[in-house]
Amino acid sequence: MNDQRTPLLSVRDLKTYFFQDEGTVKAVDGASFDVARGQTLGIVGESGCGKSVTARSILRIVEAPGRIVGGQILWYDAKGQPTDLTQLDPDGHQMRSLRGREIGLIFQEPMTSFSPVHTVGNQIIEAIRLHMGVSKAEARRRAIEALRQVGIPQPERRIDDYAFQLSGGLRQRAMIAVALSCDPRLLIADEPTTALDVTTQAQILDLLRELQQQRGMAIMLITHNLGVVAEMCDDVVVMYLGRVVEVGSVDAIFHQAKHPYTRALLRSIPAITTPPRVKLHTITGSIPHPYNRPSGCPFHPRCPERLRGLCEVAEPALRAVGNGQSVSCFLYENRA
């Protein structure tokens, strides 16, 4: 039914900066990646590398003093026609009819993601009425159905609960119900399981996968947890300091990682075969302060394989290296 040749979403050289008195934070500085229809894209990277800001940029809800200063966010409709979201008025009708309708969002903190003074039902019904133009009674019926679909027991009673009355797992399920109430084509999940215990975490991930299969929606999954990526994702984007350093299929990233940063990231996770009490690998150095980003390749100060005289002066571009994998690193450029 859908045009499979175009992606669902294509982010091209996105730049989102925060203009503060102390200086400009280049939270996202030239990120490019695609989200394929019906597939799951993982976005990984250290804290502060701009994952959440990228997500907010796509929804056009970056808060002041932040602003998209460059690039394109191409949203392809069912017919494959692109719209550049960066050109839309964030509060305008067109952008708002995408938000919540075509693109759903869930957050790490399900407690604070709900209003403390409105019922869960109020917030789901609001979204359904806004986008589906149905009566109050019908919206309520659909909201109960949405809660049922995410596995909340007794949804006709839970719908009138407040978020603080639900357990952490149920809260995140309710959050998913809100995000999916209008059957979006893309779900952006920003660390959806970080605040949950391991068992609940697995249940929520299973639920997401199940719902994805039923509805054929795409998921953009932001996470720190490479285990989650391995389990859930089709493709992976690795970000570092606001840039995409490597993109590839899960297999390619886990088995043939090219970028030194990706490889370091992979080494830092414990494997089941790692003997106990052995010091885990850490990436040397720390993330540079956002105000003084390194020149050249942003990773060069921490890179064990940097090429002197090149990496600190020039910025490598993202280049295809076959198999749908791309990497931005001079090690893989044919230098004269």
Add this chain to the structure above:
Amino acid sequence: MLAYILRRLILALITVIAISILSFVIIQLPPGDFITSYIASMSAGGGTVSEAEVEALREQYGLDQPITVQYLKWVSQIVQGNFGMALEWNRPVKDVIGDRLTLTVIISLAAVIFTWAVALPIGIYSAVKRYSIGDYIFTFIGFIGLAIPGFMLALIVLYVGFRYFNANVGGLFSPEYAEAPWSWAKFQDLLAHLPIPAVVLGLSGTAQMIRIMRSNLLDELRKPYVMTARARGLTEMRVILKYPVRVAMNPFISTIGYLLPYIVSGSIIVSLVLSLPTVGPLLLKALIAQDMFLAGTIILLLGVMTVIGTFISDLLLMWVDPRIRLERR
């Protein structure tokens, strides 16, 4: 929930008793018992008090009995609506306070409505458009409002009214209605006089409230639920008014109880300048004249009204904030 209300009610009752003891102490404060002062002030005014009348009063208030009995007798008089005599006025305290208390409540309400009507929108604007030119302008005006004493503003208003409009803008009534019994026309006259005192009394509170609303709302705007509301596709206006503003308003509801004493004590000088018939100046006069029945009664009534106000704001808060309603069972 019921237990919560009950607990609040008991607390309110205890507070009222404490206030009544305090008022009683205040009445007892001047040297000699108040019958003596009553006789003294009567004879100073050229009147006389018969021996029988004095005896009746001593009996009524149990002045030759222990202090606890005196307190209980006094309380039982109060409960029956007998607040004693206002010495200086030589009239029952009830008559002296009467309308003034009602008018005080009306003026306070008007001042509060003015404050909220002005401060809430400006506070919201300042938070949403933080560091904009508008925010700076409002902040500047707000600080000026905070810095100018109310009586000064009252004087300026009086002067401007007199000089340029040749009108006496003081008072709450036109002369022809001041002593007239209540009627529809008198009520309309009151409404016409209300805006100036309401603005003068409300202005400093307005500046303060803009600051509080601004910072409350800034805190709320940062919370994830605002972002998820935006992500649902609501208009920005709707997002802000329905969610963070609603939460940021809650703290104000809990202040309703303190508004009355705040305005009464803060307004004495303004009321004098604008010659407003409120209880503030009355309290001041009563204290200067050591008219202890009057002073004690005013303090008692203000205290009780504060307790009632606090109780009402507790109920309101419980109604608007489910966290209180549902968590403190």
